[in-house]
Amino acid sequence: MSTVLSALLAVNWISWVIGLPLTYTIAAFLSGARAGRMLALPALVLSLLAAVGLSARVLAQGPQRHMVGGWGAPLGIELYADGLACLMLLMTAAIGLFTGWYARHYFARQDTGATYFWPLTGFLLGAMNALYLSADVFNLYVTLELLGLAAVGLVALTGGAAALAAALRYLLAALAGSLMYLLGVALLYGAHGTLALAELGARLVPGPLAWTVIALMTLGLALKTALFPLHFWLPPAHGGAATPVSALLSALVIKASFYLLLRLWFEVFAPAVTIPAAQLLGVLGAGAILWGSWLALCQQKVKMIVAYSTVAQIGYLFLLFPLAAYAPGVESAWYGGVYQAVSHAFAKAAMFLAVGSMVLAAGREDIDQLDGISARLPLSLFSFALAGISLMGLPPSGGFIAKWLLLKAALAGGQWWWVVVMILGGLLTAAYLFRVLRHAFLPARRGKRFRALPPALELSAFGLALGSLALGLWASGPLALLRVGAPFAGASP
Amino acid sequence: MTWNEALLWLVLASSLITGLTIFFLPEERHRLRSTLNLAGAFAKLALIAIMLWGVLNEQQYETRYALLPGIDFALRADALAMLFVTLSAVLWLFTTIYAIGYLEGSPHRSRFFGFFSLCVTSTMGIAFAGNLFTFFLFYELLTLSTYPLVAHRGTDKALRAGNIYLGYTLAGGAVLLIGVIWLYSLLGNVEFAHGGVLSGLVPERHGELIVIFVLLIAGLGVKAALVPLHGWLPVAMVAPAPVSALLHAVAVVKAGAFGIVRVVYDVYGIEFAADLGLLLPLAIVASITIIYGSLRALAQDDLKRRLAFSTVSQVSYIALGVSLFGPIGTVGGLVHLVHQGIMKITLFFCAGNLAETLGIHKVSEMRGVGRRMPWTMAAFTVAAFGMIGVPPMAGFISKWYLGLGALNAQMPWVLGVLIASSVLNAAYFLPILYAAWFQPQRGPWPAEQPRGRFETDWRLLLPPLVTAALTLAVGLFAATLFSPLEWAQLIMTREYLR
Numbered sequence: 003m004s005t006v007l008s009a010l011l012a013v014n015w016i017s018w019v020i021g022l023p024l025t026y027t028i029a030a031f032l033s034g035a036r037a038g039r040m041l042a043l044p045a046l047v048l049s050l051l052a053a054v055g056l057s058a059r060v061l062a063q064g065p066q067r068h069m070v071g072g073w074g075a076p077l078g079i080e081l082y083a084d085g086l087a088c089l090m091l092l093m094t095a096a097i098g099l100f101t102g103w104y105a106r107h108y109f110a111r112q113d114t115g116a117t118y119f120w121p122l123t124g125f126l127l128g129a130m131n132a133l134y135l136s137a138d139v140f141n142l143y144v145t146l147e148l149l150g151l152a153a154v155g156l157v158a159l160t161g162g163a164a165a166l167a168a169a170l171r172y173l174l175a176a177l178a179g180s181l182m183y184l185l186g187v188a189l190l191y192g193a194h195g196t197l198a199l200a201e202l203g204a205r206l207v208p209g210p211l212a213w214t215v216i217a218l219m220t221l222g223l224a225l226k227t228a229l230f231p232l233h234f235w236l237p238p239a240h241g242g243a244a245t246p247v248s249a250l251l252s253a254l255v256i257k258a259s260f261y262l263l264l265r266l267w268f269e270v271f272a273p274a275v276t277i278p279a280a281q282l283l284g285v286l287g288a289g290a291i292l293w294g295s296w297l298a299l300c301q302q303k304v305k306m307i308v309a310y311s312t313v314a315q316i317g318y319l320f321l322l323f324p325l326a327a328y329a330p331g332v333e334s335a336w337y338g339g340v341y342q343a344v345s346h347a348f349a350k351a352a353m354f355l356a357v358g359s360m361v362l363a364a365g366r367e368d369i370d371q372l373d374g375i376s377a378r379l380p381l382s383l384f385s386f387a388l389a390g391i392s393l394m395g396l397p398p399s400g401g402f403i404a405k406w407l408l409l410k411a412a413l414a415g416g417q418w419w420w421v422v423v424m425i426l427g428g429l430l431t432a433a434y435l436f437r438v439l440r441h442a443f444l445p446a447r448r449g450k451r452f453r454a455l456p457p458a459l460e461l462s463a464f465g466l467a468l469g470s471l472a473l474g475l476w477a478s479g480p481l482a483l484l485r486v487g488a489p490f491a492g493a494s495p
Numbered sequence: 496m497t498w499n500e501a502l503l504w505l506v507l508a509s510s511l512i513t514g515l516t517i518f519f520l521p522e523e524r525h526r527l528r529s530t531l532n533l534a535g536a537f538a539k540l541a542l543i544a545i546m547l548w549g550v551l552n553e554q555q556y557e558t559r560y561a562l563l564p565g566i567d568f569a570l571r572a573d574a575l576a577m578l579f580v581t582l583s584a585v586l587w588l589f590t591t592i593y594a595i596g597y598l599e600g601s602p603h604r605s606r607f608f609g610f611f612s613l614c615v616t617s618t619m620g621i622a623f624a625g626n627l628f629t630f631f632l633f634y635e636l637l638t639l640s641t642y643p644l645v646a647h648r649g650t651d652k653a654l655r656a657g658n659i660y661l662g663y664t665l666a667g668g669a670v671l672l673i674g675v676i677w678l679y680s681l682l683g684n685v686e687f688a689h690g691g692v693l694s695g696l697v698p699e700r701h702g703e704l705i706v707i708f709v710l711l712i713a714g715l716g717v718k719a720a721l722v723p724l725h726g727w728l729p730v731a732m733v734a735p736a737p738v739s740a741l742l743h744a745v746a747v748v749k750a751g752a753f754g755i756v757r758v759v760y761d762v763y764g765i766e767f768a769a770d771l772g773l774l775l776p777l778a779i780v781a782s783i784t785i786i787y788g789s790l791r792a793l794a795q796d797d798l799k800r801r802l803a804f805s806t807v808s809q810v811s812y813i814a815l816g817v818s819l820f821g822p823i824g825t826v827g828g829l830v831h832l833v834h835q836g837i838m839k840i841t842l843f844f845c846a847g848n849l850a851e852t853l854g855i856h857k858v859s860e861m862r863g864v865g866r867r868m869p870w871t872m873a874a875f876t877v878a879a880f881g882m883i884g885v886p887p888m889a890g891f892i893s894k895w896y897l898g899l900g901a902l903n904a905q906m907p908w909v910l911g912v913l914i915a916s917s918v919l920n921a922a923y924f925l926p927i928l929y930a931a932w933f934q935p936q937r938g939p940w941p942a943e944q945p946r947g948r949f950e951t952d953w954r955l956l957l958p959p960l961v962t963a964a965l966t967l968a969v970g971l972f973a974a975t976l977f978s979p980l981e982w983a984q985l986i987m988t989r990e991y992l993r
Contacts, residue, residue: 380606384518391639396668397632403563406676413680425669432665436642440654443646475568478561 015056016068016081019091020132022049027124038120039106046102049127050095057088057483065487067137080198082137084487086340089480090134090261093344096469097253097351098127104355104462105246108362119159119246126152126250133258138197139187139270142262143180150176150226153255156247157239168238175225175235179259182222186215203270212274219266220283226259229283229320230290233313237297241309245358248305252312253351257343260319267323268336268489277327284324288423290317295430299437303367304357307434308350314427315346315393321408321420331411333490337481338407344480345400345473349392352466356386359459360442363452369438374446381460383442388467390435392474395428400473500558502546503570506580507619509539510587514612520605529595532608536588539619543577543584547977550577551985557625565684568632569625573689574986575760575829578979579622579753582833586745586840587615589958593844594737596954597851607647611741613640618746621753627675627685627762630754634671634718637750638664644738645731656733663717663727664747671714674707678762681707687757689990691764701771704763708773711758719751719814720807722784729803736847739799743806744840752813752832759817760825760990769820775906778818782912784811789919796857798846801923802839808916809835809882815909816897822991824900826983827893833979834881834889837965841878844959845871852951854942858927863936868950872931874963879924884917887970892980 026045030038060066065084083091102123109116129152133145154176158169191197194205206212228236240252267275294314301307322339326332359382364371376383392401405424412420473480496504513535520528546556549572556572572580594611598604617640620633638661646657678685681700685692693704717724728748732739742748759768759777768774788808795801812835816828848871849855849864865872881888894913901909946952973980 376606377603380518394665396635396639396665398636402632402635406563409672409676410680413677421673425673429665429669432661436658436661440646440657443643443649443654445649475562477563481564 010055011059011062013055013059014068015052015059016066016083016135018052019049019056020081020128020135022052023124023128023131027121027128030124031121035117035120038124039109039116042102042106042120042123043099045124046095046099049131050092050099053088053091053095056083057092060085060088060486061483068135079141080137081135082199083135085484086261086264086488087134088486089340089344089483090257091131093257093347094127094130094134094254097249097347097466098123100462100466100469101246101249101253101351101355103465104249104358104459107456107458108244108246108358110456118155119244122152122155122159123246123250126156126255130254130258134261137199139190139199139202140197143184143187146183146226146259146262147180149255149258150180153251156250157243159247160242160244164238164242168235168242171235172239175232179222179226182218182225186219186222189215189218199265199269203272206270206274208274212271216271216274216279220263223259223263223266224283224286224320227256227263227316227319228313229286229316230293230313231286233290233294233316236313237306237309240312241303241306245305245354245361248309248358249351249354252309252354253347256312256316257347260316260343264322264339268326272489277324280323280327283320284420287317287320287323288420290314290320291423291427292317292430295427295434298434299430302369304361304369304372304438305354305367307369307438308353308357311353311393311431311434312346312350314431315342315350317427318342318346318404318408318424321412321424325408325411325415325417325420328415328417331415331417334407334411334414336488336490337484338404338411340484341400341407341473341477341480342404345392345404345470348466348470348473349389349399349401352385352389352463352470353393355459355463355466356382356389357438359455359463360386362459363455365453369441372438372441373444374450374452375442377446378452379455379460381464383439385460385463385467386442387439389470390431390439392470394431394435395424398471398474400470400477402474403477496558499549499554499556502542503556503558503572503623506539506542506546506623507570507616509535509542510612510619511616514609514616517605517612518609522602522605525599525604528605528608532591532595532612533588535612536584536591539584540588543581546572547577547581550574559625562628566628566679567626567684569629569686570620570623571625571687572623574982574989575756576622578829578833578982578986579749580619582749582836583615583618583622583745586741586836586962589844589961590737590740590745590840592954593740593847593958594735596952597735597737597847599952603647606643607735610640610643611737614644614741614746616640618750621750624687624757626687627678630687630757631668631672631675634750634754635668637718637746638668641738641742641747644741645734647735647738648733650733653733656730659730660727663724667714667717667724669714670710670717674710674714677703677707677710685762687761689761691760691762691767693763694767705771705773708758708763708768708771711762712755712777715751715754715758716780717751718747719755719810720748720784721780721811721814722787722807725784725788725807728807729800732797732799732803736799736843736850739803740840740843740847743803743843744836748806748810749832749836752810755814756817756829756832765820765825765990774818774820778815778906778909781811781815781818782909784808785815785912785916786919789916789923792923793919796859798849798856798858798861798927799843801858801927802842802846805842805882805920805923806835806839808919809839812893812897815912816900819897819900819904819906819909821900821903822987823896823903825987825990826980827896827898827900829983829986830896830979831893833983834893834966834969837962837969838878838881838889841874841959841962841966842882844955844962845875845878848951848955848959851955852944852946853940854944855940858930860941861927862930862934864930865932866936867940870950870956870960874959875931876928877963877966879928881966881970883920883924887967889966889969889979892970892973896980
């Protein structure tokens with residue numbers, strides 16, 4: 003038994019984590035939509051197992067480094083997995099799996115876009131996994147670009163004029179973002195002669211060059227993460243896409259650019275960032291929370307409510323930066339921010355999938371067409387509510403743990419104004435989510451007809467909602483993983 | 496896991512598992528649903544009986560696991576927890592019987608009973624919470640699980656009431672959360688302990704502690720309906736009668752009051768709270784609430800609204816007892832936690848019976864109803880006399896100890912509040928009794944629907960009769976071993992003479 007376990011631990015999981023989705027992509031592309039659909043679940047399950055394997059290895063042996071083809075930095079491509087990367091990989095794989103299960107049944111009913119959904123999704127997941135494991139800024143650029151292209155392709159999937167317009171807008175924003183990031187990479191390489199994150203962190207000195215680089219890269223990545231006021235591209239892209247795509251984009255894709263920003267700020271920029279810069283990011287985050295929630299409250303289409311909710315929830319992620327700027331709060335802030343990213347992913351994916359089922363059953367997208375849902379799709383509504391609890395930051399949920407850590411950081415650092423923002427944000431979130439629940443609680447109008455849905459559509463959303471609940475009941479596990487290789491010594495939140 | 500640890504989980508599970516199962520039961524399986532509900536309620540009572548015996552004999556019941564690094568999810572059963580748990584479990588049983596009869600034939604019963612069970616689970620969790628973090632967890636869960644009950648009927652009025660309820664309780668929860676996290680950031684961990692955990696903190700921090708106390712009490716005061724945070728309670732009256740009974744007697748208002756008890760005794764410590772000068776303001780707020788609630792109750796013609804304002808007033812007796820420094824006041828406050836529950840649930844059961852059987856919603860429609868529904872009105876009368884504080888009923892015991900406690904704490908003015916409140920209680924209850932028993936019926940009942948062989952369905956009649964009998968019994972037999980009064984004295988000795 004123990005020999006099997008140690009043999010399993012010794013597997014080079016990093017290669018599997020990246021290789022599996024890419025192999026699946028090629029297979030799905032070559033053999034068409036039917037085969038793509040059939041192969042999806044096995045491939046997604048295997049990806050999840052690979053991520054679990056890698057996480058187990060990182061937990062047992064500490065951060066893992068892998069040199070592709072035996073060439074190390076600065077010449078070759080170096081891959082690096084610490085707790086943070088593993089948690090992101092696990093999140094990606096788990097959400098990919100449930101969304102894939104949903105998509106199998108979702109696309110079985112409507113044909114538009116089914117052909118390219120599978121290869122594009124495989125590509126998206128592969129690019130994302132590669133991004134989380136990359137350890138140099140240029141490789142990160144490449145994966146970021148690939149991820150952006152796959153995401154744009156997925157938005158365009160449904161084909162209508164609105165979808166194409168949204169995809170085009172998304173494409174322009176994504177390209178502008180990566181261009182700024184690439185400029186930063188070029189400046190860094192010119193000045194320090196290396197691309198590796200670890201070495202750049204050691205060599206960066208405060209000065210005009212460093213500040214230009216920080217400004218460029220942060221701006222580019224903030225655009226890609228849709229930080230207020232650069233969120234203009236997000237709602238049409240996320241709200242208008244096919245439901246499984248919305249879930250993938252809102253839950254996962256924006257987290258990739260945020261992850262990159264987090265890595266850069268803590269591991270490369272740390273010596274040169276200033277408190278005002280961090281506070282500025284926080285102010286934008288606060289703007290996102292309040293403005294995004296307000297806009298969510300004003301929407302008539304259910305999926306747009308959920309999309310604007312993403313704009314608002316991104317704001318919490320950016321509060322991490324000012325909260326971590328003062329020593330007493332740094333650990334809680336970092337753990338809280340990352341936990342918020344993960345919890346939001348589960349909750350938002352669950353919510354998009356649940357809302358997608360409601361829209362599918364009712365045949366209409368407007369919030370006032372949701373009457374009768376509570377009787378007809380109780381499980382979907384329950385999933386929506388569970389996910390909503392997490393977004394509101396109420397216990398028991400991952401969102402509550404994240405908010406607890408962030409609030410603790412704010413109080414420890416004496417930054418009470420962020421406390422006010424977070425509390426207000428939570429109440430606004432409750433306002434727009436209960437608005438949906440209230441409409442769904444209304445008895446069905448006379449003669450209203452619903453489409454029957456396969457149970458898998460409801461169950462997959464429920465699974466993700468349970469995930470967001472589990473994150474709130476057992477936070478010590480994910481946090482222990484996160485501690486491996488965290489950017490501060492011996493820390494716990 | 497030891498048997499004592501398992502007991503705590505089992506008490507939670509007996510309603511949690513029932514609730515979750517019921518959610519997935521098809522609507523028409525009402526026999527199975529009722530069986531499950533009652534089995535859960537009886538199982539819970541049996542488990543609690545074992546624990547009561549154990550706690551009396553100094554058994555330790557505690558279980559915990561690390562939810563966050565350094566922060567535990569902790570359940571612990573001490574004497575105070577058992578007081579609240581026993582009250583909730585007993586009243587849950589009767590409310591379940593009542594609700595089964597009340598909701599017969601109405602839609603969405605699986606949803607209703609599912610959330611109903613979740614609500615009781617949250618109440619149990621609030622009682623067993625071993626630290627402030629766990630308490631907060633269940634406190635918010637209670638908010639979430641009661642919302643669907645308040646909005647249950649799905650009418651515009653019910654949904655609006657649900658909104659108002661949520662607005663108040665979520666805002667209260669947010670304020671509470673700030674206080675809780677602030678305290679955690681000062682101490683690292685806030686376990687409940689007899690005599691409090693804060694007195695060791697350096698004096699420079701005392702200013703912060705006062706602010707935190709205000710935040711905590713404001714957050715808890717929303718659910719405990721302290722004036723001016725009581726606005727949700729009368730509005731929430733649109734909910735079905737079993738829900739009103741539950742909100743008013745067992746779950747929501749009591750969760751707030753119980754939280755205040757925990758914060759004052761087991762976080763701050765009564766002596767430390769007195770040293771900080773926090774008790775007098777609390778006593779003043781409680782007194783204002785008592786008088787204000789009674790005054791508003793006088794003016795209500797809607798029976799349930801009159802009872803609601805009466806709740807606003809009566810629940811604050813608990814906060815008042817807590818704020819009276821000294822063992823006798825403590826006993827008065829704690830015993831009222833139970834007594835108010837028993838009396839108020841009786842009144843709401845009766846109000847529900849009148850509405851369901853005869854369509855009576857207003858006090859002015861109650862003339863002569865004593866002859867039509869003698870048993871219901873007898874129960875109502877017992878509970879109303881109890882509320883007024885007529886010996887030997889439950890309410891008399893509470894008021895007696897509160898009065899003595901006030902004198903002991905050198906706050907004689909509280910006696911004036913108690914007397915004024917009793918006079919007002921009489922002023923809004925006696926006219927109801929007079930109309931029901933001594934005035935002749937005028938015209939037909941608003942909407943009469945005969946139910947069953949008795950004056951109404953037996954499932955609607957039995958619960959108020961039992962709770963009315965309890966109102967009498969806890970007063971008459973106040974000196975026996977497991978009476979609420981004796982138990983409150985046990986808590987007091989463990990709290991003061993640690």
